[in-house]
Amino acid sequence: MSKSQYVFTDSQYVKELERLQAIEQVFDLASRKRIQATGITVDWRCLEVGAGAGSVAQWMAAVVGENGKVVAVDLDTRFVANIQLPNVEVLEADIRHLSLENRSFDLVHARYVLIHIPDFQVALARMLDLLKPGGWIVIEEPDFSAARAITGEERACDSVNRVNRAILQMFADRNMDYALGVKLPATFQTLGLRQLSVENDVPLSNGGSGIATVMKMSTVQLAEKYIATGEATQDDIEQYCLFSEDRNAxxxxxxxxxxxxxTAAS
Structure with a gap:
């Protein structure tokens, strides 16, 4: 995935940092629980793919301790470049082409990364190649096909559903799968992995909630891309934002x- 493929590449620094930090506030707890379920402990070597604003990488660094290691990889490392921890290494690279000689990881984690990569199978295969025998992989991806307005003002609900269609079209136009998350379990089955565990979180959220706020921030930043699909208008974008703030919606x-x-043990 080149930077030009990533939908948030053109986002302003402050707005994108705020969006990434909002994602961390909403989703880090669930990510930590999934990672903890692998048995992560001191001395582990971990790879964080798509480091974002760095919260997960820093949390893992605290868990693995001074003799452990966390490598944080991202196409854009501007939000993690200032991490000053002796057991964290930050690399600006594309996971599909990442060359790490003599490195085998106990754990690889990625959240909301593969959905942005048309040939996500290549990225996933590379992550698995970097695991040692018996190593763990934790992948979290969205399924936008589940999105829909439930209750609210009729005009706003219609706009929300149009924006949702624009999101689906934007991904389709880029040869990306907007429903990737829901297809991951079947993909993992074909890879012959062990101890497969699947969780599907489908929160029903009102306006002003964390996930509504995250989606409002994303919609503001990606408004031009959504409108360009022909599925939504500027008015729909504005109605979507109002809906995401309405606690009764x-x-x-x-x-x-x-x-x-x-992965299988050797």
């Missing part, structure tokens, strides 16, 4: 599918 903004599995 409820929607499923998207689902998150978390898949955890272990």
């Amino acid at each position: 409820w929607a499923i903004y998207y689902a998150t599918v978390g898949v955890t599995a272990q």
Whole structure:
């Protein structure tokens, strides 16, 4: 995935940092629980793919301790470049082409990364190649096909559903799968992995909630791309934002599918 493929590449620094930090506030707890389920402990070597604003990488660094190691990889490392921890290494690279000689990891984690990569199978294969025998992989990806307005003002609900169609079209136009998350378990099955565990979080959220706020921030930043699909207008964008602030309006903004599995022992 080149930077030009990533939909948030053109986002302003402050707005994108705020969006990434909002994602961390909403989703880090669930990510930590999934990672903890692998048995992560001191001395482990971990790879964080798509480091974002760095919260998960820093949390893992605290868990693995001074003799452990966390490598944080991202196409854009501007939000993690200032991490000053002796057991964290930050690399600006594309996971599909990442060359790490003599490195085998106990754990690889990625959240909301593969959905942005048309040939996500290549990225997933590379992550698995970097695991040692018996190593763990934790992948969390969205399923936007679950998105829909539930209750709210009729005009706003219609606009929310049009924006949702624009999101689906934007991904389709880029040869990306907007429902990737829900298809991950079947993908993992074909790879012969062990200890497969699947969670499907489909929160029903009202306006002002964490996920509604995250989606509002994303919609503001990606408004031009959504409008360019022909599925939504500027008025729809504005109505979507108002809906996401209305505490009496409820929607499923998207689902998150978390898949955890272990490679075969040697």
